[in-house]
Amino acid sequence: LTRASGTVTKEKYDVVIVGAGVIGLSCAYHILSQEPSARVLVVEKALSAGQGDTAKSAAAFRNVFTSEVNRLLADTSVDFYSHIQNDLNFPLNQEFVGYLWLLTSEMFEHVSPIIERIRKSGVALKIWEKEELTKILQGARLDVSHQDEEAKMMKLETITHALQGIKCGTIGPEKLVEFFEGEIKKMGAEIHYGERVNSIIVEPTPKLNLAREPLVWQRAMIAGVKTSRDEIRAECTITAAGGWTPILLDPLGIDSHIRTKKRQVFTLRGPKVSALLHTKGFNELGVLPLTLVPPCGIFMKPSRADNSIWTGVSDYIGRAFTFEEDPAAEDDFYTYNIYPVISHYFPHFVDVRPFNKWAGHYDINTVDANPYIFEHTGLIVVVGASGSGIMKADAIGRIAAAAHAKKDIATLYGGKHFKVSRLGVETRNVEPEEFVI
Numbered sequence: 001l002t003r004a005s006g007t008v009t010k011e012k013y014d015v016v017i018v019g020a021g022v023i024g025l026s027c028a029y030h031i032l033s034q035e036p037s038a039r040v041l042v043v044e045k046a047l048s049a050g051q052g053d054t055a056k057s058a059a060a061f062r063n064v065f066t067s068e069v070n071r072l073l074a075d076t077s078v079d080f081y082s083h084i085q086n087d088l089n090f091p092l093n094q095e096f097v098g099y100l101w102l103l104t105s106e107m108f109e110h111v112s113p114i115i116e117r118i119r120k121s122g123v124a125l126k127i128w129e130k131e132e133l134t135k136i137l138q139g140a141r142l143d144v145s146h147q148d149e150e151a152k153m154m155k156l157e158t159i160t161h162a163l164q165g166i167k168c169g170t171i172g173p174e175k176l177v178e179f180f181e182g183e184i185k186k187m188g189a190e191i192h193y194g195e196r197v198n199s200i201i202v203e204p205t206p207k208l209n210l211a212r213e214p215l216v217w218q219r220a221m222i223a224g225v226k227t228s229r230d231e232i233r234a235e236c237t238i239t240a241a242g243g244w245t246p247i248l249l250d251p252l253g254i255d256s257h258i259r260t261k262k263r264q265v266f267t268l269r270g271p272k273v274s275a276l277l278h279t280k281g282f283n284e285l286g287v288l289p290l291t292l293v294p295p296c297g298i299f300m301k302p303s304r305a306d307n308s309i310w311t312g313v314s315d316y317i318g319r320a321f322t323f324e325e326d327p328a329a330e331d332d333f334y335t336y337n338i339y340p341v342i343s344h345y346f347p348h349f350v351d352v353r354p355f356n357k358w359a360g361h362y363d364i365n366t367v368d369a370n371p372y373i374f375e376h377t378g379l380i381v382v383v384g385a386s387g388s389g390i391m392k393a394d395a396i397g398r399i400a401a402a403a404h405a406k407k408d409i410a411t412l413y414g415g416k417h418f419k420v421s422r423l424g425v426e427t428r429n430v431e432p433e434e435f436v437i
């Protein structure tokens, strides 16, 4: 606090960031890396960093996309994470186990031309034939018999091929959070935990102290935040509040352009699950890649740390847009949606029930499933990671930092350039993703 002529004036920050999830921390990291003298404060309602959707994540990453934006955001972030792990010797549990899309003949025919295009853009891919898969995936049931009534009912088809993405894998979101948090503290950022932002301050410039200002003829600016403890004033306010963003922006009349849906993870363990987890032949680690099972993209994620396989699926039709502070996973969802499919192709799961489960939200940009980064009267909104915020967090932070510095072009890790306005609203330039299977 500084005292000026008998009044108490609060210290003003250059930047206040709402949310210490992976995205808010990455924003702080890149702002401070570019402007070391910036006074940055991160305000987080939880008692520590990364406790929101970052902690709920399956934390898989991939660079297999047709959209250039998807590729740039994910591929360069993955490279940066490798740099942290290998050059800075900060273990992030980044493991290149690969992604393995199991494909029916119809799916393979549909994606073959797309695969060629992705390959041409430099993405490393491998196609597996059924015979090879049968040898490697021991105990899997790739064939679907037409006599099998249950399989017929679910319209399960024989798996004839698989597509493996090589620069893909899994990472420890808690380690990523630990890295960013540690670095921003070293660079002088303040972090307030256990402090909730209740509202964003809108003020006229100049302030005339009239009743109910800002009035429509005044220029309104965002001047900071009011929290459960204090009023915090800043030149620039950044919301990186993930699924909570509409709660902060709706009262201001600023559209966050996202909807939230619940997403769930179930963890499975047992001797046969362990045998499947330790499938050799796909990668140097001798584990199952993150595997996607038809017809609806149920994922099976290898988790060496707890000798388990995690599973989940993005359900769209029938899954309401809702938001809860602390959503719960549903046993029924596993039992009726996931179990019948995975236990059919992988009898390793027969009679295996989840030993743990949890749920979070995707903050979904329902148009192109990529983040929004836009500036509005002193506020920078960073939102809409749409279920890929871990794998894109580094690039998102760099683009937000460029927006803060009022630069048109952000430099992503590895030197690639990215036009900041591409992730804006009116100026948006994001191609639709074609690789959706």
Ligand SMILES: Cc1cc2nc3c(=O)[nH]c(=O)nc-3n(C[C@H](O)[C@H](O)[C@H](O)COP(=O)(O)OP(=O)(O)OC[C@H]3O[C@@H](n4cnc5c(N)ncnc54)[C@H](O)[C@@H]3O)c2cc1C
Residues within 6 Å of the ligand: 018, 019, 020, 021, 022, 023, 024, 043, 044, 045, 046, 049, 050, 051, 052, 053, 054, 055, 056, 057, 058, 059, 060, 061, 195, 196, 197, 198, 240, 241, 242, 243, 244, 245, 248, 263, 264, 265, 312, 359, 360, 361, 362, 385, 386, 387, 388, 389, 390, 391, 392
């Ligand atoms: C089940 C599931 C699986 C996923 N799998 C993957 C995956 O495999 N790969 C991948 O890349 N991504 C995945 N994601 C998505 C990824 O987790 C998110 O995109 C990412 O964590 C978003 O980070 P964030 O910082 O925007 O959000 P969050 O981590 O939610 O951070 C927002 C923070 O803001 C804080 N906050 C909110 N409101 C306030 C307030 N008013 N005052 C103070 N603090 C506030 C919250 O407490 C929270 O800590 C998954 C998500 C889920 C739910």
